[in-house]
Amino acid sequence: MTFSPLLRVMRIIPALPRSLVGRVFTVFSLTLLLSMGTGLGLFYRYQFLQHIEETQDTALTLVEVATQTIEDSVVIGDYDTVKRTLGKMLFQSPFKRAEFIDVGGGTIRVDAPRVTRALAPRWLTARIAAKLYDVNRIANVGGKDYGVVRLQFDEEKLAAQVWSLVLETAGVAFVVFVASLVLMRTLVRRWLDNLGRLRSFEHDVAAGRVTAEAALLADAPTEIQEAIRAVNRSAASLRDQFGQRIDSLMNSLMQHKSAMDQAAIVCEADAAGAITGVNDLFVTSSGFTRPDVVGQRLADVGRPAGARLPWQPSDRVWNGEVVIAGRHGRRHWYRTIVPMFAAPGTVERYICIDIDITERKEFERTIVENAQRQTLIAELGRKALAANGLDDLFADAADAAARGLGAACAALFETGPDGMRVRAGAGRLAQSTGLQLAGPHGDAHVAAHGTDAALRPWFAPLAALHGIDTGIDTAIVCGERTFGLLGVYAARPRRFGADDANFLHGVANIVATAVERQEARNRLTYLAQYDPLTSLPNRRRLAHSLEDAIAAAARAQGRAAVMFIDLDRFKNVNDMLGHGIGDQLLVQAAKRLSACARADDVVARLGGDEFALVLPALDDDGIAAGIGARVIEALAQPFYLAGQQLFVSASVGIATYPENGRDAETLLKNADTAMYGAKNGGRNNYQFYVAEMHENATQRLQTETQLRQALERGEFLLHYQPKLDLATGTISGFEALLRWNHPQRGLVPPLEFIAILEDTGLILPVGEWVIGEVCRQLKAWQAQGMAVRPVAINLSARQLQQADLAGAVERIVARAGVDPALLEFELTESMLMANPEAAVEILARIKALGMRLSVDDFGTGYSSLAYLKRFPLDALKIDRTFVRDLPDDPDDAAITKAVIRLAHSLSLKVVAEGVENVDQLRELEQYGCDQIQGYYVSRPVPAQACEALLAGTAMA
């Protein structure tokens, strides 16, 4: 509230004139006006009051004078004089009326003549009228009142006088006021003219005269002088500052330009788009020289033939990608063309900035290309998975390879014995499918794959035919072998890169995988019907062949036969000499069998060492018998494997249609049964199926089942056969011989079940039982106080292969607490020679335990003397087949003598087996044999009988 008048005044400010002169003038005028008004007002007021006061005083004086003047006249009643006196008094007085009112109320009135005069404002007249009062004076003469003299003021006259004064002074004041204003305005304008000079200073600066200074008038007011000086100083300071800024800006500009020259390809063009200059980067990046490009149209430089003009001169900034066919090849530039204006709307020149994005473009192209290639690979992979045959896939692969590399053509070659064969072609080579190209073959080119773009010599004829300039190829490698080559070829010179090679590899790998899969499929199909080892039909195919033969025989009302062939003792070969030798033996056996067969016969391998022979058209049994005999004969011949001679015989069973069965399964089963018959019949023979054989086979199966329980049931026992020392005539030891006490059959000899134990693997626990039982018996004999002799135990081939035979023996013997020297192990010659190195090691370990070792059935096998020396043996046992015909058979005698000499030369004892009579004894004695064993001394006897034998050891 307090500031409201001030605020009101402030509100006026915007209404003031905008120019300083106007404002100063206005303010000065107002101030002057206000001052003068106030002064005049106060003056008028003072004058007015003073005038009123003076007039009042004058009126009092006049009334006094008038009264005194008329007193005499009044006394005398000279009213004319009174009247005249009153009239005189009015002359030039401020009264308009003078009256004398006598005590009787009579009035002498004199009015002042009316004078026309300027009228004062009513308010002034009223105000004067209010201030003045009429003056009255009592005329008293001699103490007697004669009346009253009254004077009435003429307020109009007085107002006119006052108003006249006001007007005069106001007029003077106005003149002074106007004069003051004119003077003031003139002076202010003159002083402010100095500021006006700043405008010319501005023009000078605008005109580029930056060093110009604002001029000063000598009489300029100090403040303005200060202000202009300040302006000049500021201008100078700004000049300095701008100068520095400009220097810095120029410097910065130069650096920017230099940086831009380093980073960007820059060129300038005139308003018409013709190049006026280029930077170094333009030259290096494009390969063009400055003279090449200066003067040329910007839109045309490096433009590949036929390319659309990407830019036309315009007043707008242009952005876009351009392809420049430079001297170093095509470059991708990202271009920005900025118009530079001379004046609004008038382009003076163009700055063209290019960023080389060739690498990015290449990268993008590579990504797109890779994506396309991945798609092609994936697509080909899908086709490969679904493909049934390879031809379509090869064509797809060639097509994918050509498309993936964007090449004119591609081909897939298969390596063959005669060179390269075009398996599929794409593009120009599509018609070459099936073409055979002479040249390298096999694996000659395996290493020749990769990014080598040179065309191979053998491809040259095709290249010439189809206008192929260059190419890349890669090998299609299936596992260990090279299937062929996948090549991609271009009509124009082209450099294939690592990415191209990788893609081609990918395609080739898919092809290789498909080839491998196809081959695996073929192989599976083959394996489903053929035996991979011998390449003979397998059991399944044999069944079909047999069915076909049966059907044919049935149609012809003829006969057919199937022969079941099993190799005797093949298991031993396999176990002793290893599977490699076993396989070789089977292959050779298969060949021999095939040689025995007739053209229409089918030879098959059923598995393991079992073969079969289908004889489709059988006129009579004689033919089957003949072929059976041929088979026996063929397989009885020695096999030469791993540098040694091996003998295996065969057992052959023959079943005929329709007698022995009307279907393939029955016939084969019966042939199998017949084969067992042959085996039981001493092996190395053939037998036709007869109904009883079925009985035997069943019997064997039953035996096998019973044997499995025999050990648990304690049905095994040992008999002991003594050995006689010929030098002393005393029993030098025993041989433990296994017996099976069958609940129904009684004592079963080992030859009837040892083979089954071996076949079923039961020989291992039974063998351990034998060792344990011998130990137990020895302890029992010792406990009886018997002078115990060493006991020999037979080991089978399977036991020799037992992982830790020596360890098992050691544990059993240690557990029993038997002196190891009381134990002897007999191993057959063929067992030892099957894998002599392993045998040397095992025997050494057993020997180290303190036990004795001897070779059983010596002479029936094929011992290597070198190994014989290395085995830690104690004795050789001459097989009883050599002893049987002594002394009559000179051959046996010679062999026996030789064996005895050989054994002695190796410091080995010799035991002759199967001595049944005294002649044999004498003969052997003569040969120097150390010990004998046989029925002549004693048959194998139960343990209880041994003591009696020992008691009567001395021979007659």
Ligand SMILES: Nc1nc2c(ncn2[C@@H]2O[C@@H]3COP(=O)(O)O[C@H]4[C@@H](O)[C@H](n5cnc6c(=O)[nH]c(N)nc65)O[C@@H]4COP(=O)(O)O[C@H]3[C@H]2O)c(=O)[nH]1
């Ligand atoms: N004709 C004739 N034969 C005689 C004469 N003296 C002994 N023999 C028989 O010849 C065989 C000698 O045993 P081997 O050659 O080791 O031949 C043994 C041996 O290879 C095997 N064998 C016996 N017991 C075991 C055993 O516990 N383990 C293993 N692995 N094989 C055993 O069984 C084969 C046969 O044993 P056995 O039937 O007990 O037959 C015994 C014995 O009774 C004789 O003067 N004339």
